[in-house]
Amino acid sequence: MRTRPIPMLCGAFMLTLLLALPAFAQELTVSAAASLTDAFDAAKAAFESKHEGVTIVINYGSSGALFRQIEQGAPVDVFAAANPKWMDRAEEAGLVEPETRTDFARNTLVLTTPAENSAGIAKAADLLEDHVERIAMGTPETVPAGQYARESLVMLGYWxxxxFKYIYAENVRAVLDYLRRGEVDAGFVYRTDAMQGGEEVAIIEEMPLKNPVTYPIAIMKESGNKELAARFIDFLGSDEGMAILEEYGFSRP
Known part of the structure; x- marks a missing residue:
């Protein structure tokens, strides 16, 4: 009886395996607000561990920048924004499946300083002092945290x-970097971001807002993987998914 050499057998097996992989491998592309980075990285790992062959690719950025990417044709399956405004824009533009839209998390906006707080800031009113010179926030036109900061400061009559003191950043994580490096006297970030700053950042107080900071999520109309997208959104709303979000400082909607 003729036998095939081991290398040939291995080669034939590997070829069969490679040909079979595309039938099982799935990739889900998610565009998510920068403030979700740590929580979504953890959720991605948990979801992938439960779904063999599934890979989630996450693009983080300011909600406004992500919306513009999607508007210009970027291939995205799921959009998770840091405020309703940009999801509203996506829905009005016919980019999302409206029946899949849901709020999945909440956050709070906080006034923060570098840990040493050399400016001695104890409350928002202290930002008016002459020795406080640099206040960081996300660009209000594109960054939800910046929009909320502007709203809060307008409410207080300080805007x-x-x-002349504002230092604008492209997303909320850039504001956190300014604070960590001590390049600003104060900054406005979400509580979840301040938590990630650890001992390098001090939370001074929670800022007043007209409405809670809510995070909407939806499946894109052009998604080629809507069933998997729905499963990922369902996972975020499950007990396990919410436990991950809460671990990183988010609260239930």
């Missing part, structure tokens, strides 16, 4: 008075 125009402090205008």
């Amino acid at each position: 125009d008075t402090l205008a």
Whole structure:
């Protein structure tokens, strides 16, 4: 009886395996607000561990920048924004499946300083002091955390008075970096981001807002993997998914 050499057998087996892989491998592309980075990285790992062959690719950025990428045709299956505004824009543009839209988490906006707090800031009113010179926030036009910061400062009557002190950043994580490096006197970030700053960042106080900071999520109309997208969104709303979000400082919607 003729036998095939071991290398040939291995080669034939590997070829069969490679040909079979595309039938099982699935990739889900998620565009998510920068403030979700740590929580979504953990959720991604947990979800992938339960779904063999599934890979989740996450693109993080400011919600406004992500919306513009999607608007320009970026291939995305799921969009998770840091406020309703950009999801509203996506829905109005016909980019999402409206029946899949849901709020999955909440956050709070906080005034923070570098850990040493050399400016001695104890409350928002202290930002008016002359020795406080640099206040960081996300660009309000594209960054939800910046939009919330502007809303809060307008409510307090400080917005125009402090205008010359603002240092704008492309997303909330860039504000956190300014704080960590001590390049600003104060900054506005979400509580979840401040938590990731650890001992390098001090939370001074929670800022007042008209409405809670809510995070909507939805499946894109052009998604080629809507069933898997729905499973990922369901996972985020499950007890396990919510436990991950809460571990990183988010609360239930």
